Amino acid sequence: MSRRRTLTRLAGGMAGLAAPLAAPLAAPWATRSARAQGFPDQPVKMIIGFPPGGTVDTIGRLIAPPLSAQLGQPVVIDTRPGAAGLVAMEGLARARPDGHSIVLGSAGALVVMPHLLPGMPYDPLRDFAPVSHVVSTPQLLVVGKHVPAGSVAELVALARARPGKLTFGSTGHGSTLHLAGELFRLKAGIDLLHVPYRGGAPAVTALLAGEIDMLLVDIPVVMPHVRTGEFRPLALAAARRIDALPEVPTVAEAGVEGVVCEGWYGVFAPAGTPPERVAVLQRAVAATLADAGTRQALAALGGVPRSSTPPQLMEHVRDEHARWGEVVRAAQVRLN
Numbered sequence: 001m002s003r004r005r006t007l008t009r010l011a012g013g014m015a016g017l018a019a020p021l022a023a024p025l026a027a028p029w030a031t032r033s034a035r036a037q038g039f040p041d042q043p044v045k046m047i048i049g050f051p052p053g054g055t056v057d058t059i060g061r062l063i064a065p066p067l068s069a070q071l072g073q074p075v076v077i078d079t080r081p082g083a084a085g086l087v088a089m090e091g092l093a094r095a096r097p098d099g100h101s102i103v104l105g106s107a108g109a110l111v112v113m114p115h116l117l118p119g120m121p122y123d124p125l126r127d128f129a130p131v132s133h134v135v136s137t138p139q140l141l142v143v144g145k146h147v148p149a150g151s152v153a154e155l156v157a158l159a160r161a162r163p164g165k166l167t168f169g170s171t172g173h174g175s176t177l178h179l180a181g182e183l184f185r186l187k188a189g190i191d192l193l194h195v196p197y198r199g200g201a202p203a204v205t206a207l208l209a210g211e212i213d214m215l216l217v218d219i220p221v222v223m224p225h226v227r228t229g230e231f232r233p234l235a236l237a238a239a240r241r242i243d244a245l246p247e248v249p250t251v252a253e254a255g256v257e258g259v260v261c262e263g264w265y266g267v268f269a270p271a272g273t274p275p276e277r278v279a280v281l282q283r284a285v286a287a288t289l290a291d292a293g294t295r296q297a298l299a300a301l302g303g304v305p306r307s308s309t310p311p312q313l314m315e316h317v318r319d320e321h322a323r324w325g326e327v328v329r330a331a332q333v334r335l336n
Contacts, residue, residue, distance in 0.1 A: 039277050040100055043074040047103040049088025050171065051081045054200030055218040058301065059135055059265055060104045063285075066294050070284035081199055084172035085109035086121070093122040097270040099277035102131065105268045108175040111321040115328040116174045116335050124321070129278050130313035131267040132285040135303040137218040138238035139180050139261040141251065142231040146210045152188075152235050152254035155214070159190035167193045169203040169212040174335060177203070179324060180216040180237060180261035182331035184251070187258045207231065218263035219244065219302025237261040244302045264320075266313050278310060 046064060050056045057079070064075040080088045089109040095101035110124045122128075141152070147166075149155040159166045168185075170177035173196045185192045195212050197203040200221040206212050208230060215222065216237060223244070225231040235251040236242065237259050251259040267285055269278060286307040288294055298305045308316070327333075 039280055040071055040073045042100055043076050044068075044071060044099075045078045045101045046075050047078045047080055047088045047092055047101065049080055049082070049085035049103070049106070049109060051199035051201055052079065053204075053221070054171065055137065055221045055263060056085070056104055056106055056200075056265060058220050059298070059303070062297055062301075063134065063288055063294065066288045066291055067284055070287050071280075083109075084113060084175040086113055086117075089124070089128070090121045092268065092270055093127040095270050097129070097272035097274075099269055099273050099281060101270065102281065103128075103268050104134065104265055106176070106263065106265050107320055107324070108172070108177075110317055112176055112179060112324050112328070113174055114321065115325045116333060125314075125318065127271050128268040129271050129273045130310040130317065131269055131278055131281045132310070133264065133266045133306045133308040133313050133316070134285065134289065135265055135298050135305050137220055137263040137265075137301070137303045138236050138242060139177070139216050139263060140219050140222060140226075140236055140245070140248070140302070141184065141214065141216050141234045142207070142222055142226065143214045143234060144207050144210055144212070145230065145232065147213050147232070149234070150232065152249075152251065152256060155234060156188050156190055156256070159188070159192060163191040164193055166190075166214065167195050167212040168214045168216065169195050169197055169206055170215075171200050171203060172196045172198060174333065176261070176263065176324070177215070177217055179327050179331065179333065180259075181214075182333060183261065183327055184216055184237070184256065184259050186331060187251075188256045216261065223300075223302055242302060242304075244299065264316070266308075266316075282307075282310060 046060055048057050048060045068075040080091055085106055086109045088103055092103040114120055114124055143149055149158050168181040204221055207215055222231055226233050233248045235254040236248050237251050239260055289305045289307045295305045
């Protein structure tokens with residue numbers, strides 16, 4: 001595949017992106033007046049910005065039932081894939097700010113795309129009311145069975161022997177998975193070719209088929225294939241190893257420093273949602289994540305459950321916005 005054809009494909013893909021668990025259930029900003037007013041009094045719509053089978057969809061469908069039980073109303077999944085999550089966030093920004101529409105937001109549309117897309121249809125720092133963190137997922141570097149590399153060192157050597165030939169997939173041009181791959185490329189000093197897809201599930205399917213060579217991806221979406229041996233895990237893009245994959249080294253342990261990439265997911269409501277309703281939603285998320293069964297299910301996927309207060313989530317968004325902006329500039333990532 002030529003680079004010109006690849007860039008055309010990237011552009012087409014775009015057309016289609018730790019707070020403690022025991023966050024106080026009665027934070028100073030929280031009141032119980034909304035519950036007394038009967039909120040929620042109808043089903044709550046949870047917008048998901050990626051196709052079924054990907055990380056965001058998997059997490060959303062896992063927490064929706066216990067969250068429904070906490071709220072006393074069904075939490076209904078509303079799938080709106082496209083543009084690395086941007087379509088979903090734009091939909092939330094335009095939703096009625098009454099607390100009955102929320103999104104399971106991720107980093108791509110909140111802290112990466114603002115650095116890449118002029119004229120964003122929303123302001124990620126002003127158009128949303130943060131509710132709570134949900135889970136963090138360190139990213140895992142995996143290769144397909146067709147790639148003759150059993151370690152990061154062997155993968156780097158292979159890439160240097162075949163500059164520009166090895167491919168890595170992502171959930172879209174400008175997504176956090178794209179930038180994670182670019183960060184690995186920069187830190188390892190190698191030349192890789194990026195191939196975007198419209199979600200984690202299509203990217204995984206491509207790796208299974210041998211269309212691409214590697215992914216630096218959130219653990220939940222690839223864990224089943226790691227367990228069956230379809231994918232070979234080489235390293236974890238985290239500061240330390242995790243219990244779900246104790247034998248897998250960090251990228252730093254494998255010899256490449258400075259590659260720490262974490263997927264994180266949080267619940268957001270539209271800006272202007274009454275604070276007392278945000279408080280009800282936050283308490284429901286915290287109670288959901290305090291449930292041992294939910295925690296175990298998320299941990300089995302390689303996730304780290306973590307609730308937070310709205311101010312803590314907003315601070316995290318601001319910090320990540322600044323950090324990924326630096327990566328965008330260093331990798332000279334452009335939308336085409």
